[in-house]
Amino acid sequence: MKAEPKTILNFLHNYFEPIKDLFDTQTREGFIKKERLQEILKTHQQAIEQQLNEYKILKKVGDDYEIRGVYFNFFEFVFNEFRPLLPETIEKYAHSIGELFKKIREGINKDRNILMQRISDLYGEIKDFSESVEKNTLRLLVETRELKSNVDKIDYQEKVRKASFWIDYYISPLNQILDVNHSQSITNRLFDISNYVNIRRLNFDDEMVRQQFEKTYNFLVQTNDDLLRQSKILTNELLPLIERIRTENMILTGWIEFLKKPHKVQVPRVFKLFRDYPYSNDMYYNAKEYMEQFAGDEVVIIDEQDVQANMWLFNKERYRELMMSKLPMNNFFDWAGSTLKSEYKTVDTDKFFALTTLLFEEGIMLEFDPEADKKVVRTTQMTLRVPPIKVLKYGIS
């Protein structure tokens, strides 16, 4: 690279806006199309294509471009905008760390220089692993909080889809990597390494190697603390946050389904007020609440002629005598139904209800078990579920 370091840093400073746009484009699309590059430079009225190439900020890929890895990582860090890594990508560190640790143990008494190189590489791999986890947690936290605050006002199905996506592909697998209770987790392996390194930093013969073990041990202690913190963020903040989105959307699904047929669904039980005292504080409102249920504003048209033609006069005395002659009876409604059926062939709803008023007559006693099974009575207009009511003669029956 011919350019002076200061020149490059000045260039980044002076052309910050177009460079940020290029970074955003690559983050979004994975690369920068030739046309898109020209567009950005034109928007900012800056002809800096040559410098971008000369300072090796951009790399040509076919006809298109991409920001070189070293700059891209630098920009990610500066902008605090990290691309989430798939947990399987992070998991590769489990392999490299495990392999290096194995080699260190096997070659502990062999070549000193190779041993030192391996310890140094192990240090580097652990550092990269820890940074990747931290970057991912930060990114996931931003994504989840955005989803929760829903600034983009996305609809609930999309919200569930996104929440499930983050949980299934990122959060749960990352949690597994960090879970100390999981024997195969990287965190657990780091604990093993830490124990080994702790012993070696104290009893290894060569002082240089001992110092390197010491440095690695201190770093591992710090890394284990960091990972524990990341794991806590995942379990205490991310998972509940995203789980809450799922719950919330489950509830909304329930409401939307309910609103499709609100009158056909069995709703939660709510205490029914049975009686009120006129001097009770709530008497006025409870009476109002009760009456409002029946206050209808619909226009009701009564066909007078029809009513006249179908007029049926309830001979209460006659039916009362009929009922009294059948006492005691086990089920009043059975009797009412069969009486009407024998007289009119059908059970008319109005007649059935008229007969029901006999229950309020004097001279009888009623026995009613609220927990007994209900019986079904089919009238011409309705299907009624009625409790069995036992009717006895008042006095000696």
Added chain:
Amino acid sequence: MEFPRYHRDIVGDLMDGKFILASDPKFIELKNNQQFYERFFKESFKYELELKSDYGYILSYETNEQLSRDICIFFAILCYELDKDGKNFLEELQYAEFELEQLDNYFDNSPYSDLIKSNKQLQDSESRKQFLNTLGRRNIIEKSSEKKFTFTQAYKVFVDFANDFAKGKLGESDEPMADSDNGARIIEEV
């Protein structure tokens, strides 16, 4: 015979259909004497005591189905509108203070206008005001002024219903829900 503290008020409130809330000193007495009250209501009236971690209420064998249905429709539409407005409705129900004007805005511009218009308790601003009074008397909301209110923890009864309904719904066909209601009632019109 010794009765728990606030016994008269506890029985009075529950028999008035009120939810007793954790913020109320009566709740601690109710919780501490759970077994006694369970038996008391069962033996005296055949009522069931439902005691959760932050509220308690009783259930009769007959239910005020109309009121429950209206409350469910109210919550369903409110949650739907809050979500549409980009808000986390669970947080809103739990922490936010609502204004009547805001409520009117949601209900008057809701796509469920047919359902709202046909519901006597929710059809217009005045009916909703009365309806909120009913919710207030049952301790489902708490009024901070004539025009402002917050929901109490009792909202969970209805939100849990929606959650359960969704869970049952997802693995279920289009069959009508089973009717386990007690008492004589019309179940179907021919």
